[in-house]
Amino acid sequence: MDIRVTQDPFDPGAESNAFIARGAAAGAAVTFTGLVRSLPDDPILTLTLDCYPELAINQLTGLAATAAARFHLADVTIIHRYGPMQPGEPIVQVMTLSAHRQPAFDAAQLIMDHLKTDAPFWKKEQTAQGEHWVEAKSADDKAKARWE
Amino acid sequence: MKILYFAWLRERLNKGEEDVTLPPEVTTIAGLLDWLAGRDEAAALALEKRSLIKAAINAKLVQHDTSLVGAHTVALFPPMTGG
Numbered sequence: 001m002d003i004r005v006t007q008d009p010f011d012p013g014a015e016s017n018a019f020i021a022r023g024a025a026a027g028a029a030v031t032f033t034g035l036v037r038s039l040p041d042d043p044i045l046t047l048t049l050d051c052y053p054e055l056a057i058n059q060l061t062g063l064a065a066t067a068a069a070r071f072h073l074a075d076v077t078i079i080h081r082y083g084p085m086q087p088g089e090p091i092v093q094v095m096t097l098s099a100h101r102q103p104a105f106d107a108a109q110l111i112m113d114h115l116k117t118d119a120p121f122w123k124k125e126q127t128a129q130g131e132h133w134v135e136a137k138s139a140d141d142k143a144k145a146r147w148e
Numbered sequence: 149m150k151i152l153y154f155a156w157l158r159e160r161l162n163k164g165e166e167d168v169t170l171p172p173e174v175t176t177i178a179g180l181l182d183w184l185a186g187r188d189e190a191a192a193l194a195l196e197k198r199s200l201i202k203a204a205i206n207a208k209l210v211q212h213d214t215s216l217v218g219a220h221t222v223a224l225f226p227p228m229t230g231g
Contacts, residue, residue: 034231049230050155052223054207080230092231112231120204120223121230122155133156136227 001064001076005056007083012090019077019095026074030104032094032112038087045126049091051082052120059119067096067111071103078111082121113143149216151184154225157201160194170216177203178212180222200227 004010012033020029038044064076075097085091094111098104123134152165174183178198185195195201203210204223216222 050158051230052152052154052204052207052225055204055209055223058207059209116231117228118209119230120154120225120228122226123229124155133226134229136229 001061001068002078003057003060003064004077004079005051005053005060006079006081008081010079010081010090010093012093015077015079015093016095019075019097023075023097026097027099028097028101028104030096030101030108032092032108033090034092034112036085036087036089036091043127044087045128046084046086047091048084048124048126049082050122050124051080053082055120056080056082060115063111063114063118066114067107070110071096071098071107073098073103073107076107076111078115080115080119080121110147113140113147116140117144149219150221151180152221152223154223156226157194157224161190175216176212177205177210177214177216177222180216181212181224184224201225202227 016031036047060078060080064078067073068076073096077095079093081091094108096104096107117140124131125134149170150165150167153161153163158164174180181195181198181201185192202225203212205214205219206221
């Protein structure tokens with residue numbers, strides 16, 4: 001298990017390759033990468049994530065352990081960045097390794113659905129009109145609830 | 149005891165952390181939120197929707213009715229929006 005909370009940029013491809021190389025014989029590896037979104041009708045200049053790193057490590061470690069036990073994972077990695085980021089940059093990467101694809105997909109999804117509401121990160125969007133804190137979405141609570 | 153503030157709560161209170169000495173009657177997160185809100189107008193405004201505020205004691209998530217016994221660091225923050 002590898003849990004990282006960092007202000008440094010990370011290379012999603014290199015991370016994925018290293019993860020697969022460590023457990024190539026397991027059978028199925030899933031990688032999810034979350035990127036800074038900036039759409040034409042809602043352009044963002046900078047996304048800044050505030051973070052409580054100590055709690056984030058505790059929450060993500062617990063989440064990874066829960067997913068690993070429930071889906072019998074061979075390995076799991078969660079990387080989450082904080083600080084200022086530009087559109088297109090990776091924010092988060094979740095990688096799961098299992099004997100078969102379904103548990104690997106499910107575990108990655110469970111981790112992301114819980115991470116959204118349970119890990120102490122807060123997004124602030126800077127646009128041409130100014131800056132604002134992103135509000136928590138009820139859809140994220142619903143996405144989490146389906147795993148209960 | 150140290151209190152940490154994050155995101156818009158930190159901005160509205162204009163501080164990221166502070167050291168406080170609590171009166172003996174403040175024994176839970178809920179009590180702490182009430183006590184902080186009673187200190188000044190900025191805090192009263194920032195903590196207006198108190199039920200939304202989340203809390204951690206010694207870097208573990210807790211509920212509002214959790215006791216402050218053994219707490220050396222309390223963190224208060226809005227709902228999380230990571231990922």
